[in-house]
Amino acid sequence: MEFQFSRDKYFAYIFSLIIFMDILVISDFPFLRQIFGFLFLSFIPGFLILRILKLNEIGFTERFVLSIGLSVFFLMFFGIILNNISLKFGYVTPLSPMFLLTVFSIIFIVLLILGYTVNEESVNFSLNLTLNPLEKKFLIIPIILPALSLFGIYVMNTTNSNVLLMLLFLLIPSYVVFVSISNETFPVKLYPIVIFLISISLLLLLSLRSNNIIGVDIHLEYYMFQKVLSGLHWANFKESILDSCLSISLLPTIYKSLLNLDPIFLFKSLYSLIYSVSPLVVYIISNKYLEESYSFLASCFYMFQSNFLLTEYNARTNIAILFFGLSMMVLFNEKINSVSKKVLLLTFIISCLFSHYSTTYVFFFILIGSFILNNLFFLKYAPKYNFNSIVSLTTISLFFILIFFWYGQITDVAFNSAIHFLEKSVFSLHDLFIEESRQTDLQAMFGKDITQKGIPHKIHFIVTWLSFLFIGVGTLFTLLNFKEFKFLKVKIKNISCLNKVFDTEFFTISVSCLGLLFAIVVIPIVSVGYSLERLYALTITILSTFFVVGGFILAKYLNIPSRLLILLVLIPYFLSVSGFTYQVFGFPNNIILNSDGNQYDSLYVHDQDKYGTIWLKLHNDNETLIEADYYSKYQLISQAGFPMRSINSDRLPFHKKLYGQYIYLRYYNCIDKKLYGYDKNLKLSGEFDLSDYDSTFRRECLIYSNGGSKIYA
Secondary structure, three states, X not given: OEEEEOHHHHHHHHHHHHHHHHHHHHHOOOOHHHHHHHHHHHHHHHHHHHHHOOOOOOOHHHHHHHHHHHHHHHHHHHHHHHHHHHHHOOOOOOOOHHHHHHHHHHHHHHHHHXXXXXXXXXXXXXXXXXOOHHHHHHHHHHHHHHHHHHHXXXXXXXXXXXXXXXXXXXXXXXXXXHHHHOOOOOOHHHHHHHHHHHHHHHHHHHHOOOOOOOOOHHHHHHHHHHHHHHHOOOOOOOOOHHHHOHHHOHHHHHHHHHHOOOHHHHHHHHHHHHHOOHHHHHHHHHHOOEOHHHHHHHHHHHHOOHHHHOHHHHHHHHHHHHXXXXXXXXXXXXXXXXXXXXXXXXXXXXXXXXXXXXXXXXXXXXXXXXXXXXXXXXXXXXXXXXXXOOOOHHHHHHHHHXXXXXXXXXXXXXXXXXXXHHHHHHHHHHHOOOHHHOOHHHHHHOOOOHHHOOHHHHHHHHHHHHHHHHHHHHHHHHHHOOOOOHHHEOOOOOOOOEOOOOEHHHHHHHHHHHHHHHHHHHOHHHHHHOOHHHHHHHHHHHHHHHHHHHHHHHHHHHOOOHHHHHHHHHHHHHHHHOOHHHHHOOOOOOOOOOOOOHHHHHHOOOHHHHHHHHHHHHOOOOOOOEEOOHHHHHHHHHHHOOOHHHEEOOOOOOOOOOOOOEEEEOHHXXXXXXXXXXXXXXXXXXXXXXXXHHHHHHOOOEEEEOOOOEEEO
16 A cells, blocks of 8 residues: 655644644643654654655655654754753753753754755655455464563563463564465565564563663663753763763653653663664665565574663663664665765764764774775775765764764763773783683683583573574675675675675675674673673674575585574574573573572662662762662662762672761662672672671661661661
8 A cells, every 4th residue: 555645735744743742742641642752752753854855765664764763863963952052041951841842843843844845746655554364364473472572571570470471482483483484475565564573572571571670781871861850951960971872861851851751661661662673674784685584584683682682771772773773774775865875874873972982983993994895895806996985984084073072072981981991902912812801701602611501501502603603604605705896796696595786885894893793802801891792782783684694505505495594593592592491491590581590689679679779868968878789789879869979889798898877788688688799890799698797787777678678877
């Protein structure tokens, strides 16, 4: 079905939506304000920008993901401009609901008029909503998945039964197998729908696992959000490197101000909902080169990563990764003209810049690597050819200027940290072959103590390295066939899963991604500044395509069906990452599936913890020093708003002299009778019995207890 609106109807419809949004916010109409408001803010601003850019030829899926990416950009970019101009003129609450609504509505109308003026074509896009009986049958299970996810996590939270969640983790890979087997009859138009439904089903799990924040970094991010929300303006507080991350401070404040949602629920759900479109970005990127059924497998491989499932832990990182993916999607989309590509690439670079400093630096180095490789290849193979690449010296220079301006001049902490990090990386080269200098996740990746671990650990280890093998084979095969540059295309032979040869720039960016992965393995300090898991999550946006290509090449060599070989790695990989195999073999380790275990004990925030921290906040001032264990520190920061400088977390667990006026014990300390300690300087960590500290508590006075947390003075 093709939807087509004349320019006049388009103007009238969008204008009506803007007015309707204003009415909902002003009247504070319950539920409708929150639901319609979220959809409006997350889609309409980007849709208006696309109209101005005259991107009339792109498909519905591309339009959908670009609209969401541009909408988030709009909220951060115009939000910070409005914030700073208002503060300059003495208005100190520019993020208040009515002020935001008024100014944003004016900007929306201006964008609407601009789009109406510069784009004379009617609005049309193909969205076939008519489904035949077979297509309806194919959609039965995907439609059930989000409902099963919601009901399953509700049952888990209320009864501690993970039966429905285990069923979900079986149903998803089973359906992926079914789609792969039915690839000849499976309708192409359903792939994006199925991908999105699987994505949202997986991302909702951790977001809804608790009434409170779950994770480590997210507590610091929520603290920054609360600081901006309490003052209704953004400022460089100079407390933390997180000042530069508008994605976790300014962005949720704008949503909270206009939607009037519970701040904890908003913060837990916002990033999962936005990030849910990222597998569609991977599908679009890979679908340029792979057949639809293979692109579906590439997007599944992306969704089945642990970083994807744990998006709530990595809010700012994953939003930045989304903008990296959108940049790559734009870069390789032939339906977008050169001028619009440059505008969109700049837009998403700025969005990444506003989201996460480390991911921005990685993005920058990937583009530098691609630029160098492009020029080296063309100096050798086509010296007379005028290579017109979007990733040019101008692009690199502009990217660096933006980094220096935002991180070096406005929020200087992130830039100084980057310089210090590069310096430490150089000096750490002498530790190149020392295993202990590497992060724990790197040591685990190389199989440290794997022979002493259980069956699920061994399965996870094997399928992880098989996935690396697929990516390596796919990239290496492409490199070995990188012989001719006719029409600037890589000449690949005898790979029937490809519907188009690789662009040279796509391949050089892929090589840059692999180069950074290699660097993080061999240079110890790099894995400290930016973990392997995060870097892999970013690079897999591109490398998922090579996972499929590598599987196809190996299957051809082994003379077995290609989809079968890919699934033999992909399905066990998901079952391992999701915690399903660990659960089956009696090694519960996933907080989504368990109410015990290391993840749960460390990261779960109970209601008693929340009430205890709030009570402590109400009965002291910010200058009071508090003693606590390592994870209690984060609860105090997010739940009660204590600044980090007021908390000692490395003294009590290690029996050091205490300087704090209060000792705070969380649920895990009180019920499980253990403390968790981590001393970064001494590189010490571990769990300790609470009974070892009886002499310490005998000298203190118990002033608060709620059955799950205690406070001593």
